[in-house]
Amino acid sequence: MTELCPITTSPTRLALKILGAEDVHRVHAAALALLGAEGAGAEKAARLAPDTVVLGGRVYEHHTVLGVAHCWLGTGGPAALVRPREGGDPRPAIPADLAEACRLADALPEVAVVHGPPVHAAAETLPAELACCFASTSKHVQLTTLRSAAEADVVLRMAIAVAGSDVEVRGRPPVSLCAGADALGAAAVFARAGLPVGIVAAPSGHAGDDDTADLAAALVRHHAGVLAACAAIQAIVPGAPFFYVADPALAGLAAGSPEAAMFLIAATQLGAHIGLPVSAVGMTTGSHEPDWQACTQNAFGALSTMAAGADLTAGAGTLGGGSVFSAQQLVMDSEIYSWNARITAGVMVEDETIALDAIKKVGIGGNFLGQRHTREHMDGVWRPRLLDRSMWDAWVASGSEGAYEKASQLTDEHLAEHQVLPLGDQLTETLARIVAEAGL
Amino acid sequence: MQCAVDPLGHDGPNLEANLVAAEHGLASGFMPMPLAAGTGPATLAGNLVVQNAETLSGVVLLQLAFPGSPCFFAGAPSVIDLKTGGYTGGSPEDYLLAAASTQLAHFYGLPMAMGTMATGAKEPDWQAAIDDSLSTFASVMTSADLMNGAGLLNGSKILSYPHMVMESEIYSIVQKVAGGIEVSDETLALDVIKKVGSNGTYLAEKHTRAHMKEIWRPSVWDRTPYDTWLREGKKGALHNATEIADDILENYRPEPLPEDVVKELRAIVDRADKELAGA
8 A cells, every 4th residue: 555654854943063153254264265266256156046945755745845944864875785684794786775775765754855866786877776766765866976967867857757847847856966076067957957956066185095184174175165066056047956065975074983973063054154955964874784883973973963953964774884775774864863853853941841830739759640731742752663661671581672673673564564656657657768768 | 969859859868968968078969860751741841840949959958058068960861661651761852851951050050960871771782872872962062061871771770891981982972073173274274275276185294294183083983994894703893892891901900099098998888887787
């Protein structure tokens, strides 16, 4: 049975900052200075871009909007390797893995955007992968590997087919582009058609294999790269939807490091400074397994982006710095997102939540279990899907099950039961024809 | 540090111990632990009212008896597990309450000793990681003055040495993030960026040599390439932490107490054993 899972999110009420107001100005000014004569124009161009960006799904329930004080979750990718669900070492991805990854993302209410796409099988073309994504999820697809204008033309035809027309594709674009400098040509094609893009125009440089010596300098380079790309796009199509990409990898920072978390907070501040929505890659664990390390790294990365006010945090489901996709990891990252969404929703303080009357009524040494106030608000208490809260003996008796085992069960259940909203025969045929004609 | 009797109560003998400490100038604190929806309202703001009242009442008592005696706020707020009625030992609400109560402590100009880490997880695993990471983040980012709980699992019922090492790594990460980003002409490095250009490398730059030691390095996290990790037997964080804990326990010796102090402590303990026997 087809099942539409609405996306769950909550408002971001926190405003975590790592740069003072003066520091933001200094980094911004240094980036403009780095751009030289183009600097002034770049700042103006950024102001032309809209402050909200729609990432459309195939259905209304799967639309997301960046720039409205909500942070959405995106998958990671594209990973060339896949960690088998049944266990064992990662193996090269096959086309069926992409369909499965997208279907799982479709079933998980926390996932809003299929970023990547999550899996890349050798010899598969991008249009073929996009057709697979459209068939396997009705959520928005954000591409990161699109490079040529020719490929972008093909993708645009597919997006128009899915949206229904070249007018509708502007209102609810089912595809967006998030990439580095080499995707500027493709980004121009997207921008002309009204599809959202986020580009970092210049390579940021590396101090070592994966470390950049000075974060302030890394921020200047990265910010200049975003400003330059934004200026290039706005020069082609003034007012084109453009989002600020905050990806520690593009800034040359080690996957999941404290510096990456700091960069994410600061980059989000810089994005807000120039009035652009921020698409961050907050889950970039370098761990090879869905373990303690993967969790600490993604918890910090996700909280940094979400608490700082980024609009999208992507990277869920990948391991090894984005090289491996794991279905269980996607479920576990969704739980991390869910925790963080509750945290960033903050504490509501009003007469009803202060509950002074209930406190006085219960008095010293009583309990709130039987109170009407408790019954009215208990559904607001966050509940886990993967955590174990049983007593020790019960836990041992149940086989000492951990989060990974629970994630495996959930993954199997979703993939056994979840049906994606079908594309329909006509659209499926149209997409197949576009892919075949592309001959890429 | 004494726990309150939630909601809104204090234990008599505990308070007497606090008063003795205050009389002799020893720091004294109160740690309320109201469980939202159980011994506190289900709403977080109401839970904060209960724990704030409990701590403040203890502090006021000590200041009335011994004005100026050193006091601190403490806390280990949590939420009831609505499925079992038990202690959750880690939830997003815990961290919001921890952050907010730290703000309240500082509002009164008092330091905060926050119950942090001490996960409900049974093992140093994924669950422990999310709980410890986020609770530490909440405490450090709101400038709690002390965090208690490192090394504890299963709702503070199990002590694990490798887990203590892993939590020290988490603390080190959050401490680094909390240190912020220094923005100055030297750290902006505009001249170096222009010199290297758009496709160069910073490896050989004097600026890199001058600053590379500021980059955080892990003790427990594994950063080896996949093939190396596979070849070396898939050693992960728990393995690395166990090795560090074993090494510390074998080789590290804390500064010993002077002989006469050891003797005096022994005598006090012996006397207490006799005086308190059967008490």
